[in-house]
């Protein structure tokens with residue numbers, strides 16, 4: 001008998017223990033630990049190639065780790081024997097890959113309906129259309145975006161459409177891989193606002209990979225820093241600023257870090273929630 005997950009019963013949504021990822025001789029992660037708390041937006045930062053995307057892929061089962069354990073809502077994907085339980089776990093998360101990753105031959109509405117059809121094959125077309133229209137509105141797209149193809153949309157709209165598809169199954173957990181990459185600063189700020197708003201209203205837990213310091217200040221409750229093949233620090237921005245690690249100091253106190261902090265202060269928001 002399949003045991004279905006109740007995300008609200010978990011204080012820790014994701015627990016990663018002793019994760020190792022190796023590709024040939026290249027060691028990307030070595031004994032990496034991380035906990036993502038339920039209801040938080042956790043920013044994941046680190047230099048290029050430090051394994052942020054590989055970590056995300058390991059959590060959602062797209063990458064089989066060399067060693068270590070990944071638990072989502074107390075379950076480990078590769079040890080779930082029951083197909084129904086595995087589907088139940090997978091439908092708890094939505095993923096927005098880098099660049100949106102929409103199917104170019106499908107309209108926005110059809111893209112949103114892909115996961116719905118997969119998980120709920122008996123839904124009729126009228127209901128699928130209603131759900132897609134609801135998701136389109138939820139991410140702030142106009143109603144006429146639904147029948148459009150990705151190539152007909154601006155970069156910011158494509159991101160929103162990708163987010164709508166990630167939210168199709170009403171997930172408890174949202175994975176975002178560099179959601180604001182390629183957006184102009186105003187578009188990026190609006191997207192940050194949208195993520196924060198959706199997370200607050202839907203009670204989402206968000207795993208957010210970013211290089212964007214403004215995004216960290218505007219949206220994240222805590223930030224995890226990847227370096228030296230593991231998570232070297234995790235905490236609020238003020239907590240990270242208090243650590244002496246050179247990469248963390250360079251990152252937050254470098255010119256771009258200072259400018260993001262100043263801008264954040266100027267808008268009167270505190271990084272700690």
Ligand SMILES: Nc1ncnc2c1ncn2[C@@H]1O[C@H](COP(=O)(O)OP(=O)(O)OP(=O)(O)O)[C@@H](O)[C@H]1O
Pocket residue numbers: 023028046047048049050051052053054055
């Ligand atoms: N399937 C794979 N086979 C071999 N090497 C891989 C594979 N996937 C990732 N890597 C390597 O793992 C390392 C980490 O990659 P990853 O994409 O996770 O970095 P990242 O921190 O997300 O980088 P960026 O910030 O540039 O997106 C890179 O050196 C990459 O080349």
